[in-house]
Amino acid sequence: MKILDLIQISQSNLVRSKLRTSLTILAVFIGTFTISITNGVGNGVNAYINKELGNVGVNNAFVVQNNSSRSSPLANEVVKYDPEQKTGMFNTTLVSNSDISKIENIKNVVKVTPHYVPRIDYVTTNSDKYQAAAQSYIAGLNLDMASGRALNTESNDEITIPIRYISPLGFSQASNAIGKKLTVGYKDSKNIQIEKTLTIVGVQQESILGSATLYIAPNLAEQIQLDQTAGISSIAGTYESLLVEFDKNLPKKDADALRQVLLANKYTAQTIQDRIGTFSKIINGILMGLNIFGIIALLVAAFGIVNTLLMAVNERTSEIGLMKALGANSRTVFGIFSLEAASIGFWGALIGIGASMAVGTVVNRYAAHNFLKDFVGFNLLEFPLVSSVAILVGIVVLAFLAGTLPSIKASRLDPIKALRYE
Amino acid sequence: MSNILQTINVTKIYENGVDTPALSDISLTIKKGESVAIIGKSGSGKSTLMHILATLDRPTSGSLIVDNIDATKFSSKDLDNLRNQKFGFVFQQFFLNGRNTCLENVMLPLVIGGVSKKERQRKAKEILAAVGLSAQINQKANNLSGGQKQRLCLARALVTDPQIIFADEPTGNLDTENGKIVIELLFRLQKEKGITLIIVTHDPDLSKLCDRSILIKDGRIVGENS
Numbered sequence: 001m002k003i004l005d006l007i008q009i010s011q012s013n014l015v016r017s018k019l020r021t022s023l024t025i026l027a028v029f030i031g032t033f034t035i036s037i038t039n040g041v042g043n044g045v046n047a048y049i050n051k052e053l054g055n056v057g058v059n060n061a062f063v064v065q066n067n068s069s070r071s072s073p074l075a076n077e078v079v080k081y082d083p084e085q086k087t088g089m090f091n092t093t094l095v096s097n098s099d100i101s102k103i104e105n106i107k108n109v110v111k112v113t114p115h116y117v118p119r120i121d122y123v124t125t126n127s128d129k130y131q132a133a134a135q136s137y138i139a140g141l142n143l144d145m146a147s148g149r150a151l152n153t154e155s156n157d158e159i160t161i162p163i164r165y166i167s168p169l170g171f172s173q174a175s176n177a178i179g180k181k182l183t184v185g186y187k188d189s190k191n192i193q194i195e196k197t198l199t200i201v202g203v204q205q206e207s208i209l210g211s212a213t214l215y216i217a218p219n220l221a222e223q224i225q226l227d228q229t230a231g232i233s234s235i236a237g238t239y240e241s242l243l244v245e246f247d248k249n250l251p252k253k254d255a256d257a258l259r260q261v262l263l264a265n266k267y268t269a270q271t272i273q274d275r276i277g278t279f280s281k282i283i284n285g286i287l288m289g290l291n292i293f294g295i296i297a298l299l300v301a302a303f304g305i306v307n308t309l310l311m312a313v314n315e316r317t318s319e320i321g322l323m324k325a326l327g328a329n330s331r332t333v334f335g336i337f338s339l340e341a342a343s344i345g346f347w348g349a350l351i352g353i354g355a356s357m358a359v360g361t362v363v364n365r366y367a368a369h370n371f372l373k374d375f376v377g378f379n380l381l382e383f384p385l386v387s388s389v390a391i392l393v394g395i396v397v398l399a400f401l402a403g404t405l406p407s408i409k410a411s412r413l414d415p416i417k418a419l420r421y422e
Numbered sequence: 423m424s425n426i427l428q429t430i431n432v433t434k435i436y437e438n439g440v441d442t443p444a445l446s447d448i449s450l451t452i453k454k455g456e457s458v459a460i461i462g463k464s465g466s467g468k469s470t471l472m473h474i475l476a477t478l479d480r481p482t483s484g485s486l487i488v489d490n491i492d493a494t495k496f497s498s499k500d501l502d503n504l505r506n507q508k509f510g511f512v513f514q515q516f517f518l519n520g521r522n523t524c525l526e527n528v529m530l531p532l533v534i535g536g537v538s539k540k541e542r543q544r545k546a547k548e549i550l551a552a553v554g555l556s557a558q559i560n561q562k563a564n565n566l567s568g569g570q571k572q573r574l575c576l577a578r579a580l581v582t583d584p585q586i587i588f589a590d591e592p593t594g595n596l597d598t599e600n601g602k603i604v605i606e607l608l609f610r611l612q613k614e615k616g617i618t619l620i621i622v623t624h625d626p627d628l629s630k631l632c633d634r635s636i637l638i639k640d641g642r643i644v645g646e647n648s
Contacts, residue, residue, distance in 0.1 A: 001534050001535075002533075002536050005536075009533075318515075318517055319517070321517075322513075322517040323530070323534060324502075325476075325478055326505065326506060326531045327504075327505040327506025327507070327534050328502065328506075328534045329498070330498075332534065415478050416473055416478050419513065419517065
């Protein structure tokens with residue numbers, strides 16, 4: 001029998017018991033829809049994260065924190081006191097100037113600078129005051145700018161702000177803020193209010209990658225920190241983290257070796273990409289969990305296919321007998337039924353993928369005007385052709401495998417007995 | 423005239439604990455173009471004999487010679503091809519696909535045989551005209567009367583231009599009048615096309631129309647008359 005006739009026969013058999021077939025296709029549809037949606041979210045989030053990661057721009061530095069053991073409220077063990085260790089926020093162990101000189105001596109390290117996260121109280125354009133968080137800008141870090149530019153690290157009176165501050169600070173749009181003055185207020189160690197007036201040079205696009213803080217020049221950040229620790233020797237010269245730079249052209253192998261040395265010296269060492277990548281790992285973990293529901297739904301659907309086809313084989317016993325009497329070989333009969341099974345998978349998967357794409361388009365459009373309004377270029381759901389085709393093929397294969405048992409049963413029918421069957 | 427079917431000492435024993443063979447030591451010869459009735463009571467073994475002659479079943483021992491070739495040595499694939507291309511079948515219960523059209527039902531053996539779409543439509547329409555069903559080509563088989571259904575079965579059996587037609591109680595489900603029409607048609611086409619006809623029946627009137635009859639009882643040939 002010709003393959004085209006085989007397909008045609010299996011398709012017309014498919015619509016013989018419409019309700020039964022529809023319900024089985026519905027089961028496949030539900031599983032496919034779930035998997036396609038979760039993959040769509042995974043693809044959307046990861047595509048966005050990868051795009052942002054590619055934009056980070058700093059790939060020759062580790063963010064280093066102290067990883068010495070210390071007794072925390074969460075730890076199970078009680079650790080001996082070490083007078084050299086300094087305690088920071090959340091009971092973390094701080095890094096100090098002695099750590100800087102120690103790390104500077106490690107091979108391949110070019111430069112070690114403290115990463116300042118000064119505690120500022122407010123920002124204002126001379127009307128209402130707003131709370132804000134700031135950190136020192138790392139030279140070369142590519143921030144996605146809605147307007148303006150990243151600041152010059154040598155310039156102590158520049159600042160960039162997240163786009164969400166535009167409206168509260170009284171600007172009608174991002175470009176209006178460029179060149180305007182912004183006052184930053186903080187208290188020094190003697191609780192005296194200090195204000196710095198800076199120039200807004202850039203407005204950062206909203207991003208999941210931590211563009212929610214203000215960026216100021218490292219020297220300014222250092223100065224604020226000095227003001228805030230002056231006279232308090234217990235925390236002066238300590239930092240939450242260090243930026244350890246290495247040569248831009250250092251081979252990856254050596255960079256990994258450097259990381260291992262840092263780890264061996266009880267530091268954590270993450271690239272900026274690593275820190276951000278954690279987010280995508282969490283997202284992927286959640287999506288994997290959701291995918292399991294889809295896979296369970298598909299396994300149930302697979303048993304539905306087995307059931308549907310076993311019923312079909314029983315109903316069509318005499319028909320199978322006739323075909324075999326008229327010279328159809330076992331392979332033809334197997335083909336007719338397994339193609340029917342594969343078709344159930346194919347149609348269920350096709351409708352499921354199509355529906356998920358339709359839902360994705362609607363959700364993306366809604367999100368773009370609502371909760372993701374400020375995340376330019378972030379499509380919550382993305383359906384790359386490759387991954388949709390992979391889902392389709394996977395489900396067709398699953399359906400085919402589910403169909404093998406009934407198909408083998410059909411192909412082994414003895415024509416004489418089948419023709420006697422009524 | 424040359425032989426088209428020959429059995430040599432064919433015995434069939436079913437492996438279900440029954441000691442008596444379904445067929446024992448059957449040797450017969452059927453010539454090309456002949457019409458032969460296999461008659462006997464139910465349980466006599468006449469259906470088993472037809473199944474073996476039609477290669478739907480294999481004998482336990484003995485040989486079946488089809489067109490001078492020993493078919494018992496054929497692979498099941500060869501047997502499938504043999505049935506598809508050289509044999510036609512007419513059954514008492516019709517075994518039509520009721521939701522398909524007459525044309526589709528008739529084309530089935532050609533579809534199985536891998537004949538091109540154009541060719542099989544041409545052949546099917548031609549044979550449907552020969553059995554007088556030209557007007558019903560696109561009707562669903564379910565909508566036909568009993569007599570029309572059996573004529574449709576004749577068309578399906580004849581569409582491949584077979585050498586042999588096996589008819590198993592072809593009038594069993596028909597009233598006398600329709601039975602007569604179908605049988606007349608069957609014999610007319612058989613003679614026109616020079617086809618060998620093997621009819622299994624317990625109807626003595628039908629067997630009288632054949633060139634000769636073979637009487638089966640308890641799995642043995644007990645008589646033959648021409």
